[in-house]
Amino acid sequence: MRHTLTAALTAAALVTVPALASAQDSLRIAGNFSQNTKQVGIEQAFFDSLGENAGVELAVNYNPMDVVGVKAPDALRLLRSGAFDVMSVQIGMASRDDPFFEGIDLIGVATDMDSLRTVVDAYRGAFDTRLQEKFNAKVLTLWPFGPQVFYCNEPIETLADLEGMKVRSFTPSMSAMLESLGATPVTLQFSEVYPALQRGVVSCGVTSPTSGNTGNWPEVTTHQLPLSVSGSVQGHFMNLDTWNAFSAEEQAALEAQFKSLEDQLWDLAISANGDAVACNTGADSCTDHTKFSMELVEITDEDRAKIKDIAETVVLPIWKETCNNVDETCSATWNETAGAAAGLTIN
Structure with missing residues (x-):
């Protein structure tokens, strides 16, 4: 069976078409945002050699998704419709279609990479089951951009200084956190943040040190608060009809290759962000990122205690109500999986 991977045009992304319906058995791929150059570079090399490496x-x-006009919040619906066969999905933004998925990376639950990986692995099975049932798609990778920290174009010293500010958010639980701090959350996808910071639409944005650096956020911000509030977990998902068109042997080979992609992206999240912080703030130790001159806030x-308290008293109760309204077993499933891994229980 010959499979051709092509990027769909924007118009095609808005039309419901069955996977593998064409005479050419065409697979359609939307990758990550082009501004995330390190992640996109890994993706590009991976897909270029996928067929050869998988046999x-x-x-x-x-x-990249922005090249073909895809908006991050639309990813799950586009996968379900078959408009794309493989997508790099920003789970926090796409979870507006189903709050269950945000449970993999709720604000304040896992703020370092080791604990986050434990939580992600614990939630993976339930996540994949629901993705298949609700959106006719299969999990192939789950990985983080890295610790999500604050970039601001106004002086800040602590979280208390965010009060009254407009701050970029990209998940519902992040918005709940910002509101509890007295800030106004503004939901923006990554490609929209630089101009929003430049024009004063927002005063701060939250992203990983690596993504902020490669996206040139330090050009339009002055202060970095390197307090991690989450990991911005992403995923590569495949339309289930497309997946089922492969033989069992091909599926096993593809899963092995996507596992290697996942490992590469985890390694990037762990290794690169320290250097990105150094480069953002003009440190002599900067080596692999663009050097800027932001002020590093201690x-x-x-x-640290405030983020933990917000997670337990604000984020988890709000998410429980939202998710249990969609599925009454939602918080119980979370408690048995991600919650158990994190040592937290939603009452």
């Missing part, structure tokens, strides 16, 4: 005959044409013990 499956594949022709690949990879394009994290206080009070702010």
Whole structure:
């Protein structure tokens, strides 16, 4: 069976078409945002060699989602419709279609990479089951951009200084956190943040040090608070009809290759962000990122404790209500999986 991987045009993304329906058995791919150059570089190399490495005959044409006009919140619906066969999904934004998925990376639950990986692995099975049932798609990778920290174009010293500010958010639980701090959350996808910071639409944005650096956020911000509030977990998902068109042997080979992609992206999240912080703030130790001159704000013990308290008293109760309204077993499933891994229980 020959499979051709091509990027769909924007118009095609809005039309419901069955996977593998064409005479050419065309697979359609939307990758990550082009501004995330390190992640996109890994994706590009992966898809270019996927067929050869998996032993499956594949022709690949990879394009970032913004190049083909895809909006991050639409990803799950586009996968379900079959408009794309493989997508790099920003789970926090796409979870507006189903709050269950945000349970993999709720604000304040896992703020370092080791604990986050434990939570992600614990939630993976339930996540994949629901993705298949609700959106006719299969999990192939789950990985983080890295610790999500604050970039601001106004002086800040602690989280308390966010009060009254407009701050970029990209998940419902992040918005709940910001509101509890007295800030106004503004939901923006990554490609929209630089101009929003530049024009004063928002005063701060939250992203990983690596993404902020490669997206040139330090050009339009002055202060970095490196307090991690989450990991911004992403995923590569495949339309289930497309997946089922592969033989069992091809599926096993593809899963092995996507596991290697996942490992590469985890390694990037763990290794690259320290250097990105150094480069953002002009440190002599900067080596692999663009050097800027932001002011590095020291994290206080009070702010660390505040994020944990917000997670337990604000984020988890709000998410429970929202998710249980969709599925009454939602919080119970979370408690048995992600919650158990994190040592937290939603009452």
